[in-house]
Amino acid sequence: MQVSYYPGCTLKTNAKNFETSALAVLERLGVTARELEDWYCCGVCFSQASDNLMQQIAPIRTLVKAKESGNRQLLALCTMCFNTLKRSIEFIKADKDRLETIQEFMDREATRFYGDEVDVVDILSLIKQIGLDKLKDAIVKNGKDLKIASYYGCMLLRPKEIAIDSPDDPSIMEEIITASGCENVYFPFRTECCGSYQIVNEPDIVKTRAKKIIGSAVKNGADLMVMLCPLCYYNLDEMQLEIQKEDNTFQTIPVLYITQLLALLMELDLDIHDFSLHSVDPRPVLKRKGLL
Amino acid sequence: MKRIGVFVCHCGINIAATVDIEAVVKDLKDYPGVVFVQDYKYMCSDPGQNMIKEKIKSERLDGIVVAACSPTLHEKTFRMTVKTVDMNPYNCEIANIREQCSWVHKDKNEATPKAKLIIRSVVEKALLDEELEPVKVPVVRKALVLGGGIAGIQAALSIANSGHEVILVERQSSIGGRMAQLSETFPTLDCSQCILTPKMVDVAQHEKIRLMTYSELEDISGFVGNFKVKIRQKTRYIDWDKCTGCGLCIEKCPQKVPSEFDQELGKRKAVYTPFPQAVPNKPVIDHENCTYFKTGKCQLCKIVCPFDAVDFDEADKFIEEEVGAIVVATGYDVYPVLNMDEYGSGKLPDVIDGLTFERILSSSGPTGGEVRRPSDGKVPKEIVFIKCVGSRDPENHFPYCSKICCMYTTKHAMLYKHRVHDGQPYIFYMDVRSGGKGYEEFYQRAQEEDKVIFLRGKVSKVYQDDNKIVVCGIDTLSGTNVEIRADMVVLAMAIRPSKGVEELAQLLKIAIDQNGFLTEAHPKLRPVESLSAGIYLAGCAQAPKDIPDTVAQASAAASMVSNLFAQEYLLHEPIITGVDEDLCSGCGLCITVCPYDARILNREKSIVDVNEILCEACGACAAACPSGAAQQRNFTDKQLSNMVKAILS
Numbered sequence: 001m002q003v004s005y006y007p008g009c010t011l012k013t014n015a016k017n018f019e020t021s022a023l024a025v026l027e028r029l030g031v032t033a034r035e036l037e038d039w040y041c042c043g044v045c046f047s048q049a050s051d052n053l054m055q056q057i058a059p060i061r062t063l064v065k066a067k068e069s070g071n072r073q074l075l076a077l078c079t080m081c082f083n084t085l086k087r088s089i090e091f092i093k094a095d096k097d098r099l100e101t102i103q104e105f106m107d108r109e110a111t112r113f114y115g116d117e118v119d120v121v122d123i124l125s126l127i128k129q130i131g132l133d134k135l136k137d138a139i140v141k142n143g144k145d146l147k148i149a150s151y152y153g154c155m156l157l158r159p160k161e162i163a164i165d166s167p168d169d170p171s172i173m174e175e176i177i178t179a180s181g182c183e184n185v186y187f188p189f190r191t192e193c194c195g196s197y198q199i200v201n202e203p204d205i206v207k208t209r210a211k212k213i214i215g216s217a218v219k220n221g222a223d224l225m226v227m228l229c230p231l232c233y234y235n236l237d238e239m240q241l242e243i244q245k246e247d248n249t250f251q252t253i254p255v256l257y258i259t260q261l262l263a264l265l266m267e268l269d270l271d272i273h274d275f276s277l278h279s280v281d282p283r284p285v286l287k288r289k290g291l292l
Numbered sequence: 293m294k295r296i297g298v299f300v301c302h303c304g305i306n307i308a309a310t311v312d313i314e315a316v317v318k319d320l321k322d323y324p325g326v327v328f329v330q331d332y333k334y335m336c337s338d339p340g341q342n343m344i345k346e347k348i349k350s351e352r353l354d355g356i357v358v359a360a361c362s363p364t365l366h367e368k369t370f371r372m373t374v375k376t377v378d379m380n381p382y383n384c385e386i387a388n389i390r391e392q393c394s395w396v397h398k399d400k401n402e403a404t405p406k407a408k409l410i411i412r413s414v415v416e417k418a419l420l421d422e423e424l425e426p427v428k429v430p431v432v433r434k435a436l437v438l439g440g441g442i443a444g445i446q447a448a449l450s451i452a453n454s455g456h457e458v459i460l461v462e463r464q465s466s467i468g469g470r471m472a473q474l475s476e477t478f479p480t481l482d483c484s485q486c487i488l489t490p491k492m493v494d495v496a497q498h499e500k501i502r503l504m505t506y507s508e509l510e511d512i513s514g515f516v517g518n519f520k521v522k523i524r525q526k527t528r529y530i531d532w533d534k535c536t537g538c539g540l541c542i543e544k545c546p547q548k549v550p551s552e553f554d555q556e557l558g559k560r561k562a563v564y565t566p567f568p569q570a571v572p573n574k575p576v577i578d579h580e581n582c583t584y585f586k587t588g589k590c591q592l593c594k595i596v597c598p599f600d601a602v603d604f605d606e607a608d609k610f611i612e613e614e615v616g617a618i619v620v621a622t623g624y625d626v627y628p629v630l631n632m633d634e635y636g637s638g639k640l641p642d643v644i645d646g647l648t649f650e651r652i653l654s655s656s657g658p659t660g661g662e663v664r665r666p667s668d669g670k671v672p673k674e675i676v677f678i679k680c681v682g683s684r685d686p687e688n689h690f691p692y693c694s695k696i697c698c699m700y701t702t703k704h705a706m707l708y709k710h711r712v713h714d715g716q717p718y719i720f721y722m723d724v725r726s727g728g729k730g731y732e733e734f735y736q737r738a739q740e741e742d743k744v745i746f747l748r749g750k751v752s753k754v755y756q757d758d759n760k761i762v763v764c765g766i767d768t769l770s771g772t773n774v775e776i777r778a779d780m781v782v783l784a785m786a787i788r789p790s791k792g793v794e795e796l797a798q799l800l801k802i803a804i805d806q807n808g809f810l811t812e813a814h815p816k817l818r819p820v821e822s823l824s825a826g827i828y829l830a831g832c833a834q835a836p837k838d839i840p841d842t843v844a845q846a847s848a849a850a851s852m853v854s855n856l857f858a859q860e861y862l863l864h865e866p867i868i869t870g871v872d873e874d875l876c877s878g879c880g881l882c883i884t885v886c887p888y889d890a891r892i893l894n895r896e897k898s899i900v901d902v903n904e905i906l907c908e909a910c911g912a913c914a915a916a917c918p919s920g921a922a923q924q925r926n927f928t929d930k931q932l933s934n935m936v937k938a939i940l941s
Contacts, residue, residue, distance in 0.1 A: 166633045168633030169633035169637045
């Protein structure tokens with residue numbers, strides 16, 4: 001099975017370990033994710049500005065590339081990229097005039113894109129599509145003692161037009177965790193906002209939220225937290241040390257991309273994990289639980 | 293040729309301001325077939341009608357055209373008028389020169405010629421109109437009431453008290469419906485069962501009412517005044533003629549299952565009556581949970597029954613009846629909490645719906661009326677009520693207001709406070725809708741006397757934290773986020789039409805609206821009739837409503853039934869589409885297009901027969917008929933083509 005792969009900016013920098021672990025896991029599951037030859041910015045939050053068509057051009061150009069790649073599915077690992085790319089499709093499909101205006105700017109593209117030719121897919125849905133049985137078969141290590149808190153954030157679940165699961169009570173991550181042999185820890189803040197870009201101007205907001213989210217996962221007995229969004233990852237991982245500086249009773253917890261956990265359980269090459277990218281070092285917990 | 297008179301109405305200035313009446317009168321005077329034309333300021337007034345009567349006689353008119361407002365308004369008026377001077381009412385036609393002419397034009401030069409053409413075309417129709425007599429239909433003076441909740445009970449008693457026979461069909465083994473589950477009722481706080489059970493007993497004892505519980509409507513045919521119905525009596529496995537309701541079988545039954553009546557908080561046996569005051573107070577065996585049916589062993593109930601009433605081999609019975617009218621009172625269900633992902637998807641035991649809380653409050657309920665939460669039986673010291681859950685949420689759930697939640701939630705908070713004096717109730721609301729006699733006062737009382745805290749805003753999240761239920765909401769009046777660590781949460785879930793109503797509506801050929809409720813014939817003027825003649829609506833099956841409104845609607849439906857039964861025979865519009873036997877080839881095209889099943893193939897004669905009573909004169913068959921055999925009376929092809937010619941000339 002082959003899908004096209006759109007990395008986006010973060011996956012090539014801060015979230016390098018997400019990319020390497022995800023691609024390795026997919027390879028083990030028999031999926032080749034071929035990176036687009038040429039790709040543009042996904043548009044980030046700018047493409048969601050309500051009145052500016054111009055800012056849709058970058059994501060649409062990427063989708064044109066995806067169409068040209070010949071693969072129906074375009075994997076976006078970063079949840080922000082997933083969200084904006086998928087919403088761009090909805091955006092042009094909702095209004096023919098928008099589509100036409102945008103196409104007028106596609107003077108360097110040989111291919112026309114109408115919205116239905118490419119399916120943007122996230123890695124959770126892709127793993128489910130491959131089959132949880134196949135995932136189970138690929139797991140080598142026993143994760144029975146490992147209690148996992150799955151954190152969704154918002155980008156995969158909102159708005160509902162592009163949501164991959166219920167925005168308030170999703171289950172897809174837990175299903176994957178169950179299939180991987182680990183134990184799920186339910187905590188009430190798994191879909192709560194991490195504070196997002198407030199980290200730039202109002203880091204205290206993020207700090208408060210991180211404390212609430214992490215605190216709840218710890219209280220419910222989690223050993224590890226897994227997620228997919230590089231921004232949530234940054235906010236929830238890095239902020240923990242800041243919180244601990246102010247509150248020494250605060251208990252930290254390692255944060256991993258879900259694909260890192262799967263890679264560890266599959267005993268893939270350890271080089272794909274750059275543990276130096278973590279603020280809260282996951283290695284002590286991983287060693288204790290026999291994953292390292 | 294017929295002698296046609298034309299009467300042109302000014303309708304004050306409604307018509308006269310944009311139509312040159314004088315010119316119209318002059319024009320019509322010369323039109324072939326027209327022997328008399330007269331205008332008048334208000335034709336529908338008494339002097340106007342009298343003038344028509346006089347002129348029909350003096351001018352020896354065979355038919356008239358009244359050029360005035362829409363026929364929906366006064367066609368009936370003028371037809372009654374001509375009838376008094378022995379003209380066949382169907383020789384009176386209306387030319388609509390108000391709604392379709394004067395009101396939609398500003399320019400007199402445009403409106404006047406158009407008015408002329410409209411009237412001319414109707415004159416053409418009148419020239420070929422036949423004299424018609426309404427079709428007489430006999431009436432079976434027996435009613436069928438579907439649903440044995442308070443709506444059905446009220447309707448059945450009311451019809452029976454006017455001396456007509458009633459069959460009351462209820463799908464549960466007892467009548468009583470949702471009202472039997474309620475604790476106390478707003479705004480008077482009288483006990484629901486205390487006011488309901490006497491009525492239930494009245495139903496059971498009424499000589500005119502045949503009570504058929506544990507039964508459902510299986511099939512129906514016929515039409516108003518003459519329905520043929522088939523009712524399925526579901527297998528009870530207990531012969532109710534032998535059973536005395538002693539309850540020994542229930543006592544000995546080893547199998548316990550969650551009680552639907554107690555919203556699954558309590559238990560019942562596999563052989564059971566839904567509640568102790570059930571009417572009829574006789575048990576049924578729940579096939580799905582019965583040990584004998586599951587394992588082939590047990591039969592304890594059969595062994596202990598002193599009257600040999602238990603019969604495991606019993607099968608469904610079918611009863612056929614003829615009835616003249618039907619009241620649909622199938623009630624409501626509560627939208628399940630599991631649809632509310634933000635409120636725990638039904639996984640949190642102490643987050644319950646309002647109906648479940650009714651059972652907790654009920655003195656005959658699983659806690660004997662003490663407020664105890666389901667998870668650990670603890671008395672909740674802080675309790676949060678959330679209103680509009682699923683209602684007024686067009687994006688995710690339902691757009692409508694469930695109407696009763698404002699009042700019952702207020703009542704819940706009040707009753708809670710009456711039982712847990714040191715407890716604190718909170719109510720999150722979007723609006724407080726307390727329209728109704730004594731309702732606003734009730735709401736004020738809850739705030740002032742019972743210190744219920746009302747918070748205006750929605751709740752975004754409800755989650756379990758240790759043994760508390762944390763409610764995260766917003767108080768939009770103070771603009772602050774609110775977090776309450778409560779012991780229990782009660783959700784005022786949306787009211788839904790009861791399960792199976794869609795299939796029932798299909799069976800009865802009555803409409804349901806976009807939300808699944810039964811549709812009334814007119815939202816204001818015909819609120820208890822369905823669009824199918826002879827089928828009436830009552831209670832929450834039509835829309836969410838409280839007990840007083842339900843009783844009022846049920847009484848109104850019963851009164852409509854009595855009106856129907858008071859008539860010697862029913863009259864059906866004679867304007868139907870017949871069959872010219874000489875032209876009909878029996879191709880059956882008209883049968884496939886008829887929405888009323890009014891056309892039947894007569895294989896012997898190889899033609900189509902028409903049931904004149906079922907035909908509603910929609911004209912679909914006339915349009916489909918390839919040979920012109922299907923002609924709608926007084927709307928024949930000839931008439932229509934003459935009308936078109938008159939307009940195009």
